Amino acid sequence: MKKKLILIDGNSIAYRAFFALPLLNNDKGVHTNAVYGFTMMLMKILEDENPSHVLVAFDAGKTTFRHKTFSEYKGGRQKTPPELSEQFPYIRELLKAYGIYHYELPNYEADDIIGTLSLQGEKEDYEVIVISGDKDLTQLSSNKTTVYITRKGITDIEAYTPEHIKEKYGLTPDRIIDMKGLMGDSSDNIPGVPGVGEKTAIKLLKEFDSLENLLSSVEQVSGKKLKEKLVEFKDQAIMSKELATITREAPLTITLDNTEFPGMQTEQLKPLFKELGFNSLLDKLGVTTEEEDLELDEIDYTFVEEITPDIFADTNILYVEILEDNYHYAPILGLALLNDNGAFYLPLDLVLDSQDFKQWAEDETKEKMVYDAKKSEVSLRHKGIHLKGITFDVLIAAYLADPSATIEDVASVAKSYHYKGVQSDEAFYGKGAKRKVPEAEFLSEHIVRKALSLQAIKEQMEEELKRNDQESLFYDLELPLSLVLADMESTGVKVDTERLKTMGLELTERLKQIEGRIYELAGDTFNINSPKQLGVILFEKLGLPVVKKTKTGYSTSADVLEQLASSHEIIREILEYRQLGKLQSTYIEGLQKVVHNSRIHTRFNQVLTQTGRLSSIDPNLQNIPIRLEEGRKIREAFVPTEEDWVIFAADYSQIELRVLAHIANDERLIEAFKEDHDIHTETAMSVFHVGAEEVTSNMRRHAKAVNFGIVYGISDYGLSQSLHITRKEAAKFIERYLESYPGVKNYMEEVVIEAKQKGYVSTLLQRRRYLPDITSRNFNLRSFAERTAMNTPIQGSAADIIKKAMIEMAKRLEAEGLQAKLLLQVHDELIFEAPADEIEKLKEIVPDVMENAVELSVPLKVDYAYGKTWYDAK
Incomplete structure (x- = not known):
């Protein structure tokens, strides 16, 4: 072959x-x-x-x-x-x-x-x-x-x-270098002959065959100016050809x-694709993560046929098995109970019929160690059982130990602590189309093995929390937060589905109007959502300049249309049509699909991000678009549970910049926040060397981008993309910023040194992020780790503060005997619902709790608003 x-x-x-x-x-x-x-x-x-x-x-x-x-x-x-x-x-x-x-x-x-x-x-x-x-x-x-x-x-x-x-x-391959010699190459800074482009170069080479023939016969070239250029830049052309020659x-x-290529190395690719998060590519490889059959020791447990009080104890391990990600609506497959009385498998139907189980589960004095407290609590609450007395959560402890580790299931956590007595869910249940729940005899054993694995690793986890000075972070912040989140998720937020439907009809009408204007401007009807048909209209019928081509025709991507925005009125209409179409399909229609009994129950992922930030999924309520007024109006559909109640929203003002001022101990930043100055105007004054009255809106916008860019470890490239300026200008902005705030500059230098010594950075509440590449010999890996070292303590501390505020807020609402409920957390904002007559009290206690969640060298500031809908609370 x-x-x-x-x-x-x-x-x-x-x-x-x-x-x-x-x-x-x-x-x-x-x-x-x-x-x-x-x-x-x-x-x-x-x-x-x-x-x-x-x-x-x-x-x-x-x-x-x-x-x-x-x-x-x-x-x-x-x-x-x-x-x-x-x-x-x-x-x-x-x-x-x-x-x-x-x-x-x-x-x-x-x-x-x-x-x-x-x-x-x-x-x-x-x-x-x-x-x-x-x-x-x-x-x-x-x-x-x-x-x-x-x-x-x-x-x-x-x-x-x-x-x-x-x-x-019209040339042979060996003449490509002659063409480059004449026309040059700006990307490689090859000069060529000034004024000679590709067409002229090709024409000359077709006539004279090579650069050398051309230069020796220059008198035969037509065109006085071209002839003069070829004579003047003869040496440059020859050098350019030499530079272009491979x-x-x-x-x-x-x-x-x-x-020599040995063929696809699937097993070597698998861990790398997992690390990089290339799940779709893993599927393309046909990779499954099924394990080889583990040699598991036999276990002794009781398949309970009747729940009696004697199976419970004061200290227990309870494991609730749910296979689906969305535990709000997924079935509970069974439960395992482990204590001094033995190991027990509890079928769900017995649990739901047992007053003894309910009484034990809701007894705060009966200690319960679990895996994923929030999931366990929410799933049982949907069945009418309020799980109380949770004193340890293996999932949260594993997350705090290493936020970068991929936690797939109980087996993955157990394995990281060298316990191999349980199979992974993928190996046990199968994957994709092959996934199935086995008969009760086998299912019960798998679930009990999970409880046994929790028991086996608990001591190691407790020692690790103590060693890392994270006991307070675990017991006082993350564990109680999981129960606050469980309350929020179980409560859900009420949605006015009729308002969503009305919005949908209004958007449909808007889209029809825009569609009509587009057809009028195009002078034709066509499928606006078809890039091929749209390309023909724009670039052939209307004659707009072609920006990019694809193998199927003209590119009509968003960036292309943005570039053409000033070329024709139709472009603005098409961009608006697309934006509103996405709102319609993703949010108006998408939200209606996840409404259950007039409520949406999102899930807050507590163990995902390395900074400690919460994320929201199924649906993502933290990501409802608010740049377009139509996007903001989607919040009109989020309403309080009762007719005479209101939505109350409280938002931290510039919390990450305030945390930066505290951590960096920068005198100028601290003073600005203490005096309640506009920090972006203050930064603009420093960066542009102007007085407050001379700061323009554009200067303030640039300063704002630099302020928040510093928090997120932005590079000159990232800032240039954000502000649509050159990288040189962006680098200058960053340089001036650091000159203006020497405390920030010192912090950035010192935190990197500390990270290299320790191998990790910490937040104010001792959340860790490990940085294995901080001492890498590879410059690029090391640089990324250094930027991460700078921004993680800021972002992570802000996340810790908001979490602390949520816990204290839940306590305060209960202590005040209020009916108000915390519904959502959206980045730096907390959303409540409350009776109208409790608003004056909320205006007093919400800022008080949030602003005093932790003590910093600068004041925390909270803004609030309220109204009949989430939209009105702006």
């Missing part, structure tokens, strides 16, 4: 993937979009081409032998965004997992490695395929080498064969044998 060699330009494909895909993160906060795109390209090419040999070439550094010829070669290129730099180590790990060799050579570019190996491949009669986003490599095309150039994204490719190059340019004799220390 003929050998096939794939040669991939690693840097080029990584860049393409990074800029083609949105900035994705895994659950550890690591950016993954370039790795994901690179993986998609690899999967496609390996599947389509089935190569025998593969190599990925990388650039070794900024300086190459070409810089001796022209010191400004590739000058002016933007510094690689740190969000991309941090992904290169993962791309190399990916290649290692695939069994694909990667190589770089000092003083040479990836192109030169590819050029040299492709020539070796041709000599040994390999079929060679080169993959890049850089058209320079098309010069390597031959009857044995095809060059694939990525177009849109990274999987849409154009194959450059000698025939295709002839058809596209060497095919690089002194490689590898041979084609090194590039």
Whole structure:
């Protein structure tokens, strides 16, 4: 069988993937979009081409032998965004997992490695395929080498064969470098001949064949100005051709044998894909996480047929088995009880019929250790049983021990504490279509094994909490919070479904009106939601400038339409049509699907983020869009339970900046907050060196972006994207900010030093985030860890404060004997419902509790509002 060699330009494909895909993160906060795109390209090419040999070439550094010829070669290129730099180590790990060799050579570019190996491949009669986003490599095309150039994204490719190059340019592949010599290449800072573009270069080469022939016959060139340019810049053209020429004799220390591809290494890819959060790609691999059969010791337990008081004790382990993620509506498969009286399996029907169980469950004095207190409490409360007396939660303890660890089920936690007496749920129940609940005999044993595993690891967990000084964080914050969240979830929030339906009808009417205007402006009717039909209308019928093309036609993506916004009135209408259409499908219709008995019961994920922030799912009520008025109005449908009640919303003002002022102990920031100055105006004054009266709204907007950007560890690239300015300007903003607030600058330096010493950073309440890459030799990994070290104590402490406020608020409402209930937490905001006659009391106690949740060197400030709906409480 003929050998096939794939040669991939690693840097080029990584860049393409990074800029083609949105900035994705895994659950550890690591950016993954370039790795994901690179993986998609690899999967496609390996599947389509089935190569025998593969190599990925990388650039070794900024300086190459070409810089001796022209010191400004590739000058002016933007510094690689740190969000991309941090992904290169993962791309190399990916290649290692695939069994694909990667190589770089000092003083040479990836192109030169590819050029040299492709020539070796041709000599040994390999079929060679080169993959890049850089058209320079098309010069390597031959009857044995095809060059694939990525177009849109990274999987849409154009194959450059000698025939295709002839058809596209009218040239042979070896004349690509002559074309570059004439037209130059701004991306590589190759100067070429000023004023000569691609069309002129192609025309000249068709007439004179080569750059050398052209320059020796310059008198025959028509056009006085062009002739003068060719004479004046003759040496520059020759140098430009030399710079564009890929060497095919690089002194490689590898041979084609090194590039042999062993085939897909599924087992090596599996842990990496899991770490990166590429679940869809795991499915593509056909990977299951089923374990080999564990050699489990026999266990002794009782399958209870009648619940009697003698099975309970003062100290117990209770495990509630629910297989589905959404425990609000999922069946309870069974329960396990473990104490000094033995191990027991309790079928659900017996539990629900037992007054003894209900009495024991609701007895605060009977201690209960559980796995996932919130899930256990909510699921039983839906059955009419209020679980009380929870004193330990293994799930929360595991999360605090390492917030970056992926917690899949009880077995994954037990395994991390070296206990192997229980199977994973995936191994026991199966996965996907194969998943099923076995007969009671086997099910009962699995559930009891889970309770036994909790017992086995509890002592280790308690010691770890003590060792890490996290006992207060666990017992005083996270554990009581789980029960506050359980109350909130069980209560749910009332939704006026008729109002949602009315909104839907109103939006439908709006969409029809916009649709009519679009048809009128287009002079035709068509499917607005069809990119193909829309592209024809915009770029053929209306003649708007083409921004991007896809393999199926014209691109009509949001970024393309934004660029065309001033070109034609129809664009604004289309953008509004799309925004309102998304509101209609995702929120108006989507929310109606999850209403049960006029209420929505979201779930607050307490053990997901590494900063300690809560997230909301099924549905995500923290993410209802509020930039559009139509989006904000969706909150009109969220109403209090009783007719004469109101919604009361209280919001921390700039809590993360206040936490930053406290942690950094920056005198200027502290003073600004104590004097209740506008912090964004204050920052604008410092950054732009102007007085308060000279601060414009645009200056304040930039200052606000820098203020919050610092909190989130923003880079000059990130800030430039946010403000639509150059990276140089963004870097200057950040530099001036740090000059203005020296305490912040010192904090950022000191927290990194401390993180390198300890291996982790902590919040004010001792929540930890481990940073294994903080001392990495790899610059990119280390830089990302350093930024994380700076922002985690701020974000995490803000999260801790809000959680503390929620707990204290629940206590205060009960102590005051109020009917008011805490319904939702949305980032820095708490949402309540209350009788109208309790509002004056809430106006007094809510700010009091929230502002005094913790003591900082700056005052915490809370704003509040109330009204008949969530929308009115703004």
